[in-house]
Each structure stands twice: as C-alpha cells, then as structure tokens.
Amino acid sequence: MNSNWTLKENSTGELIVTVDGDMWKKAQKKAFNQLKQRININGFRKGNVPEALIRKQIGQKAINEYAAEEIGNEALQFGLAEQKLELIDRPTMEVKDVTAEGATLAFACTVSPEVKLGDYKGLEVAKDAVEVSEEEVENEIKNLQNRKADWVVREEEETAQLGDQVVIDFLGKVDGVPFEGGEAKEYPLELGSGSFIPGFEEQLVGTKAGENKVVYVTFPEEYQAAELAGKAAEFECTVHSIKYKELPELNEEFIKELNREGVENYDQLKENVRAEITSRKESAADQKFTDECLKAAAANATVDIPEIMINNEVQRMFQDFANRMQQSGFTVTQFLEATGQSKEDMLASMREEATERVKNSLVLEAIVKAENCEVEEEAVNAEFNQMAEMYGMDVEEIKKYVSVDSVKYQLSTQKALDLIKASVK
Numbered sequence: 001m002n003s004n005w006t007l008k009e010n011s012t013g014e015l016i017v018t019v020d021g022d023m024w025k026k027a028q029k030k031a032f033n034q035l036k037q038r039i040n041i042n043g044f045r046k047g048n049v050p051e052a053l054i055r056k057q058i059g060q061k062a063i064n065e066y067a068a069e070e071i072g073n074e075a076l077q078f079g080l081a082e083q084k085l086e087l088i089d090r091p092t093m094e095v096k097d098v099t100a101e102g103a104t105l106a107f108a109c110t111v112s113p114e115v116k117l118g119d120y121k122g123l124e125v126a127k128d129a130v131e132v133s134e135e136e137v138e139n140e141i142k143n144l145q146n147r148k149a150d151w152v153v154r155e156e157e158e159t160a161q162l163g164d165q166v167v168i169d170f171l172g173k174v175d176g177v178p179f180e181g182g183e184a185k186e187y188p189l190e191l192g193s194g195s196f197i198p199g200f201e202e203q204l205v206g207t208k209a210g211e212n213k214v215v216y217v218t219f220p221e222e223y224q225a226a227e228l229a230g231k232a233a234e235f236e237c238t239v240h241s242i243k244y245k246e247l248p249e250l251n252e253e254f255i256k257e258l259n260r261e262g263v264e265n266y267d268q269l270k271e272n273v274r275a276e277i278t279s280r281k282e283s284a285a286d287q288k289f290t291d292e293c294l295k296a297a298a299a300n301a302t303v304d305i306p307e308i309m310i311n312n313e314v315q316r317m318f319q320d321f322a323n324r325m326q327q328s329g330f331t332v333t334q335f336l337e338a339t340g341q342s343k344e345d346m347l348a349s350m351r352e353e354a355t356e357r358v359k360n361s362l363v364l365e366a367i368v369k370a371e372n373c374e375v376e377e378e379a380v381n382a383e384f385n386q387m388a389e390m391y392g393m394d395v396e397e398i399k400k401y402v403s404v405d406s407v408k409y410q411l412s413t414q415k416a417l418d419l420i421k422a423s424v425k
Helices: 021-038 051-058 060-070 072-083 134-147 252-257 266-299 307-327 332-339 343-370 377-391 404-422
Strands: 002-007 012-020 092-098 102-110 150-153 165-174 177-190 212-218 232-246
Touching: 002 072, 012 021, 012 072, 021 051, 021 060, 021 102, 051 060, 060 072, 060 092, 060 102, 072 102, 134 266, 177 232, 252 266, 266 343, 266 404, 307 332, 307 343, 332 343, 343 404, 377 404
Parallel strands: none
Antiparallel strands: 002 012, 012 102, 092 102, 150 232, 165 177, 165 232, 212 232
C-alpha cells in the first residue's frame, strides 16, 4: 500500500490510498469466499459448486468492488499513520479505481488543524493582588452566626421589618383576573431577600400578624413569563406570622461549636476566617491569571478551526448545562420556557465561548509539542494514586473510568500552562 495526502481548506483534504500486491490478492480472496456463500446454482449441492462456475456467476467486478469496501478501514488506518494525520470527524470513502491488480481509495477527511504559534513566552499579563479587609472578615463571621440563627416569632403587636420572615397566603391578579402560578398558601418569605418581584417585599414591611394587605407591583419587562412581562399586578396577601432572626451570641461556646481546628477564641476565629478568605481569593486570582495567560497566548496564534470542532464543543457545553439543570431539579425545557428561548437560541449563544475553548485547547496542545512537554510515568502513577485516595478506590478501579492517556494529556497541558505563567513579565 501507499498513500498521498492533499490538504484543501479549513482542515479538510483528500487521502488517497492505493492497495495492490499480496494485500489486494488477500482482499479479493476474502471477498470471493464471503460472496460465494450467497450463490445457489441448480443441480449442485451447496459447497460443491465448481469455483470457476461461482466466479462466473459473481463476476470479477463484483469481487473487486466488495474487496475494496472490505479493505477500506485497513487502508484508511495505513494512510493516517503514514501521513501522520489525526481525524476529528468520520471520513467518507470513494472507490476511485478498482481492477484485478489493485484498488485506489479516496477518503474525504477533516483533520486536526495546523496551529501557527505566536509569542507565548514573556507575555505581559497582570495578576490581581489579594487583599482582605476587616469588613470582609466581620461579614464572614456574621454569616457564620446567620447559619446558626434561630427564627423567633414576634409579639402580636410588633410589625414586620426588613430581614424578618413572614408567612403569607397570596393571590395575584392582572386586570382583576388570577394568573397561573400567582397563588400560594403559608409561603415563608424573607423580607429583603429579593426573591419576589421588585417592590413586593418592601410593601409588607410594617404589617402585623393577621393583617390583610394588597401589594401593587409591575412585572419587569424582562420577566421570565412573557405573558406577564411589563404588566401591572396586585397581590392579595394575608400575613399569618412574623419571625425575626436571633443570632447566637459571639462567645467561646459558639466558637467551639464551629469545631474549627486550633480556634478557641474570637481573635483566633478572625485569623482563621481571614486565612480562608485569603485562600479563596488567591485561588480565584490564580485561575483568572491562568485564563488570561492562555487567552493571550491564543490571541497571538493563528488557527483555522473546522466547523465540526466548534459544533461538537457547543453540544458538549449544552449537555453539561442540561446535566447541571437536572441536578438542581429542573429540565432544560423548563429553563427555555422560563427564559423565552429556543434550543437554537441557546446553542447560538454558546458558540462564541465554544470557539474560544477550542482555540485555547488547540494552542495549548501545540505548545506541548513545541516544548516537548513529556510526562514521566512516575507523575502519571502519582496522579492515579492521588485520585484513588481522594475517592477511596483502588488505582486499578480508577483506571476503569479514567484512561492513562487522559491523565497524560492533563499533566502535559498543565506543564505547558506552567511554562507560560512562569515566563510572564
């Protein structure tokens, strides 16, 4: 066999593979043996028909064409290996020429695109400085108190305040007519949470338990239910009870209940919280810095991305979104209905990010090759051991779900990223 590759446009091209010699003879023999099973000739028992008669019945042309189809995959793999091509989509095959001496097969292929790297070392990328204010620390401690707070029923004559929780019945109407989804019984609502239509919660401030109140609002123009967007509405509300949040006292008993290692008093709690916030901010700053470095390297590179790669990434992003929706108890259909989008609208909105993701990946892979970012076996084993420890599984069990190649890819691209980041001015 021999092959020839012609690159055309947008990473598509034609791979020509010629099959001849002993390989072609074997392919013809195999084709003949398979085709003869279909032949029945009157006067002969199956298996006792002379070969010459079968060949005449089948015809050499049919044998050649069948042999060409059967050897197609083997010819394709040979051509890809010889030309060092990486397919990114299923190719199509055309039998260009076939004779008793050989066959010429043409494969229309879409291959991984060539990446022309620009500057990726010595980039000018700023990294955000990390600072933690006293106010941030105090707010985080307040959040810890809030998580352990108790809701206490207000006295009968006390009125609802922002931050209180009111339990209400409500019935919503537009033009005097109740609308779907506008009614609830004994609904707990925290005033000031912003979970209801703008202006709704504020109008319940000052109400008392047992009081009826009509709340007047206008639905936002961008409201998820298109039939209500921009319309004036009134809600007939009945307040059943009012509760205020009672924070636990910030004392040593509360601090011990937090069960934080090495934290026994307020000063230690502040330092512990400050360290947590600092760690979160540093992780966020490093991730942003990493993203900006890769974005800068990709901006300096040139690559003609095939449509199929972008379309595939869009589909992956959509499926990831669908999975997240399902985990939160919703479906994509419900989300699309609520936001007034079609699936096509959503896919189109993902296209720009998908294109950026594909380009970033291609550029990173090109840097891996350019810098020969090889991964040692010890590093791969260490990664598997870490995963096994994390998930409480044996390494061999982990390898059933995570391939060695995927770990090598991850580690090699991380090497390339580290190289870019380390060289930043």
